[in-house]
Amino acid sequence: MRHAVFVEPGKLEWRETPEPVLQGSGEALVRPLVVGRCDLDVAFVRGLMPMPGGSPIGHEIIGEVVALGDGVEEFSLGQRVFVPAQISCGACVNCRRGLTGRCNAVPFAASYGMGREGGFGGGLADLVRVPFAAAMLTAVPAGVDAVGLIGMADMAPDAWRAVAPHLHRHPEARVLVLGGMPPVIGLYAVGLAIALGAPVVDYVDADPRRAAVARDYGARVLEAPPLDEPYDLIVVANPTKAALEQAFRLAAPGATISSVSPAVDGAPELDTRSLYHRGITWSIGRPDCRHAHDGTLSAWANCGFCSDLVPTHQVAWDDAPEAWASDALYVAAVRS
Ligand SMILES: [Zn+2]
Ligand SMILES: [Zn+2]
Numbered sequence: 001m002r003h004a005v006f007v008e009p010g011k012l013e014w015r016e017t018p019e020p021v022l023q024g025s026g027e028a029l030v031r032p033l034v035v036g037r038c039d040l041d042v043a044f045v046r047g048l049m050p051m052p053g054g055s056p057i058g059h060e061i062i063g064e065v066v067a068l069g070d071g072v073e074e075f076s077l078g079q080r081v082f083v084p085a086q087i088s089c090g091a092c093v094n095c096r097r098g099l100t101g102r103c104n105a106v107p108f109a110a111s112y113g114m115g116r117e118g119g120f121g122g123g124l125a126d127l128v129r130v131p132f133a134a135a136m137l138t139a140v141p142a143g144v145d146a147v148g149l150i151g152m153a154d155m156a157p158d159a160w161r162a163v164a165p166h167l168h169r170h171p172e173a174r175v176l177v178l179g180g181m182p183p184v185i186g187l188y189a190v191g192l193a194i195a196l197g198a199p200v201v202d203y204v205d206a207d208p209r210r211a212a213v214a215r216d217y218g219a220r221v222l223e224a225p226p227l228d229e230p231y232d233l234i235v236v237a238n239p240t241k242a243a244l245e246q247a248f249r250l251a252a253p254g255a256t257i258s259s260v261s262p263a264v265d266g267a268p269e270l271d272t273r274s275l276y277h278r279g280i281t282w283s284i285g286r287p288d289c290r291h292a293h294d295g296t297l298s299a300w301a302n303c304g305f306c307s308d309l310v311p312t313h314q315v316a317w318d319d320a321p322e323a324w325a326s327d328a329l330y331v332a333a334v335r336s
Contacts, residue, residue, distance in 0.1 A: 003015060186237025
């Protein structure tokens with residue numbers, strides 16, 4: 001079969017590789033139909049995050065079930081499903097705690113399309129093997145266009161975990177999103193915070209294209225946040241230590257800082273005495289994709305969150321390698 005691999009910064013290409021096969025009960029084979037380009041893929045393609053040459057790429061997947069191992073009762077052949085980016089068994093102690101990005105049944109952080117251990121391949125492929133079908137897959141709602149939902153596969157869950165659990169604890173939170181890179185995750189955080197009812201959602205970003213999307217979601221866009229009105233929840237979707245230091249300065253007593261990427265330019269300088277007295281919680285980490293997916297779909301179904309306010313540059317499947325290197329805000333490859 002064909003799959004797309006990262007060759008070097010700026011270059012992806014299709015290559016031949018053996019088809020995956022079912023390796024036991026509880027598994028599924030899925031044929032990807034729509035694959036979105038995660039902000040993380042942009043970092044790989046631009047060389048901002050290291051990825052070995054020859055690595056399969058793509059991990060935002062909506063596909064069709066084409067084979068099922070014994071014991072998978074929850075899904076049927078031909079059904080359209082979301083495939084989460086990360087491999088998770090659903091049964092180990094971490095999965096049962098919701099830490100599905102840290103499953104103990106597979107090599108640490110095993111995922112599709114990120115150059116990680118486990119050999120699970122990438123989403124830009126004719127087939128992917130899903131080793132824990134019942135735990136990993138989620139049905140695509142009947143009658144809904146899969147292209148319009150592709151943002152819900154991966155980046156919206158990443159944004160959901162950055163806002164939803166914190167807003168659940170503090171529904172009146174004043175929310176600030178510091179945008180930049182990862183761009184789409186930051187914008188989804190804006191959209192989700194508004195959909196989930198946050199009374200104030202401010203967005204800071206100098207980029208006019210991203211600022212326009214944040215306005216479409218209903219955020220107030222600021223060049224610089226006011227220093228005299230601290231925030232209860234600050235999402236740092238900007239990979240600089242300056243953004244992180246700014247977030248900690250702007251945090252109200254009892255606030256949560258939620259980082260959706262590491263700082264790529266070094267360690268921040270933090271006034272720990274001030275943070276101690278204000279009582280600040282800092283949440284940083286890769287998302288737990290499967291765990292966050294249910295809440296994300298609920299926000300879509302019940303709260304009016306739409307991932308497709310971020311404009312999607314839709315390309316033919318064959319054109320995915322070139323499109324992955326484009327400067328579009330978001331890209332989805334669609335199999336005809
Ligand atoms: Zn991703
Ligand atoms: Zn597990």
